[in-house]
Amino acid sequence: MYQFNLWVNRIAYSLNIVGGISLLFIMLVVIADILTRTLFGMTKGEVDLTFPGSFEMVKYGLLFALAYCMPYGLNRGQVVVDLFTDNWSVKSKTRIAAFYMLFFAAFGFLMAENLIHSGSLAKQSGETTQDLMIPMFYIYYLAAVGMAVLGLRAVSISLILWFDRDGELA
């Protein structure tokens, strides 16, 4: 189990880095788009450094930024109302948190399976993005990776919480 948690942590952390880079990518695409089109407008189209597809780069950049950060941020990313359960023991609180994690696991795996299915349909139909004509199935498959890791990470967190192995939580 130690090995499992360790590896899930590592994978989640690596995806998290990809997600962070994706966020910076969005930021830079928007800035580049604003600068080039302002230049384009000011020179009446003489200086045309504009590039197509900024809209969908941001759209799918956001998808990867978030889908790839969700596994790593899963345990820190939840809002819980604890007013009515204040007097529960710490043990019951972690146990029930471990239990709820299993739903996240189910969600992650179900999503991964569905996205792979959508991906294979998109592959058959040849659907692409509007401007850059990127085949949609790549996007579905890559998103499925994030969701599968979310499922694994949820299982790992659930185990860690249930067996009180806090030290293994990154």
Added chain:
Amino acid sequence: ADVTIRLGHLWPAVAGPHTKLLSVWEEKVEAESNGRIDVEIYPSGTLAAPPAQYDAVKNRIMDATATVLGYSANRFPLTQVVELPGVQSNAVNGSCIVQSLYDNGALDSEFGDTHPLFFFTHGSGGFHNKGEAIMQPADLKGLRMRRPTTVVANILEQLGAQPVGMAAPESYTSMQRGVIDGVALPWEGAMSFRLNELAESHTEIEGLYTLTFIVTMNKQVYDSLPADLKAVIDNNSGLEWANKAGEVFDELDSLGRQQAVDAGHTIVTIEGGTENPVWKAPIVNARKAYLDDLQEKGLPARDVYDQAVALAASCGM
């Protein structure tokens, strides 16, 4: 009611397509089924956001939808041949072309996953912009225009304008603040997205482009209906409704145009539409690029195009 059909679409509940088309369809289906079918309409994308509506019907998140096919690029490439410049001349004409193509079986390969009821198009899109009117292709140079489709983006680019991809609801704010100089839309769109408030000049080019809409139903839901209710649905499908939809959109176009006339805007009408010699070159190029691309992928695009052009001459004339 025995069956509830949840129909989601993208227009607000006050817009013409809702009040004059889909609500009418709702009433007719309910009446003809003696109330055994209950149609619940979800306007404004409340049940599924516009780009996801077709899939939402396929997956039975809703039972039926009226939506734009172009949201999923390259998924319905043959149907979208109708959108090419120079094919249709108004909404009734375009709706009849696309519906007839489907009825002739030319588009069967693209709609295996749902049960289409009827198709339609909006009227010819034109340019609506701030500042000086666009009289000739050179006037587009240096302008930032919201592009509706990839084909129009291609034309705009050839003419030296910058096609901008952005979410439709953002176009009003963007044009208001000057992020874009104009939009390509039919008159109906210029009216309902309130762009007539911002634009100062309008350019009509008959046949420039259109968008294809589909009203379609989940296959499983349709198949599970008893024969008499199926007949009610069948009776409210096909060319008759395509034609009604076309009439609604042509009427909305003339309302939208009147709005601009009343406001005293400049309206330029390009003589001969897409056939005008000054405009023809980029338009023919863009059309050719689209068809060549599909042919290369092994799709019978030229054949569908020829059929569409032949239908255009007989449709709604």
Added chain:
Amino acid sequence: MSTQIIGLICMAGMLGAIALRMPIALAMAMTGFIGFGWIVAFDPAISVLESGAFDTLSNYSFSPVPLFILMGVFASKAKMSAELFNGAKSLFGAWRGGMALAAVSSCGIFSAISGSSLATAASMSKVALPEMQKNGYANSLATGTLAAGGTLGIMIPPSIALLLYGLLTEQSVGDMFIAGIIPGLMGLVLYMLAVAITVWIKPELATPGLATSFMEKLRGLKGLIPFGTVFALIIGGIYGGIFTPTEAAAVGAVGTLVIALFRGMTWKDFVDSIQEAMVMSTMIFFMVIGAEIFGFFLSVSRVSFALIELVGSLDLTPFVVLLCILGLYVVLGMVMDSIAMLLLTVPIVYPLAMQAGFDPVWFGIITVITVELGLITPPIGMNVFVIKSVAQDVKLGEIFKGVVPFVLSDVVRLVLLIAFPVLALGLL
């Protein structure tokens, strides 16, 4: 069973699950899934899960959320908050309670580049709280000021809450931001009044600061420059047509990053900032996905229609409807997080407000202020908890006591905005 009854049963179940510590995002998603499955069928309910997640995460309109958060984190990591507080401190000089005034105004100014209340409260309390404690300020005043000051972050643009409201109700995000300016400034002024009056009634709560010369005050203003620059960049760019409100977040984030780099931000700070922003964004997006899935269920349950019919049949005046809505928010605000509350309730309440004939933008401002009030009211006040995590030695009760004058001034602000809607709509 009618769909409305199923709807109510599922919603009751959801509240129960939330009370039993189910994460709010999960509770919304589960309710959406089960409720939709019950009313329609479970196969499509699985598609609802996928659609809710995939379409939310790839929604262009949501792209400003992580970038607005990133902007605030950069500012905080680059110690811009410390400089700001020190500048404000010298401006107020020898005034009694000057440091508290400095803290409130710093919160207000910091919020001009921070999209979230929690981020504002966290970054300002780290710098201002130790100083106030060191200088003999009563804990209640010091912590109360910062907890409340943090809520200014949500009104003064940019604001994630106003952005989400705009997206939920199809209002222009730019309009929402511009409508927030005056109510946000009103909040700032009223909070400063609250400090001044509190100190006037109970002088023992605060100490006078050191007198500062005119030149020192002038130099203090320097701390405002980076904030003023980024704020002007954002609002000027939106007004001037250089970029859209959606794109403004990227401009703000880059602008703040440039300033932070000039201030000597290290590679490690940079990486930590991104990490921190991603964790906070993840928290919000889990809830947005949950709310989206819940929304599918809410639509097919037709509960909103039933509610509108009910209210219509009761023949209530719009004012009574408004009071009921605000009352609901105050009650929910006692136990819920503000973003979760917005996501959960706006789809239900908004149609009611529209039926009562309220202006959608104005209603958004009123809603967001009321929801934010929940951040500082007991028993669950997220901002208060943030302060508590910085000031471990201060009792929770003491912070809540310190917050009272600010709650009162928020009520005054609400009354003013309800009486004079032009305060919110005047700049549009």
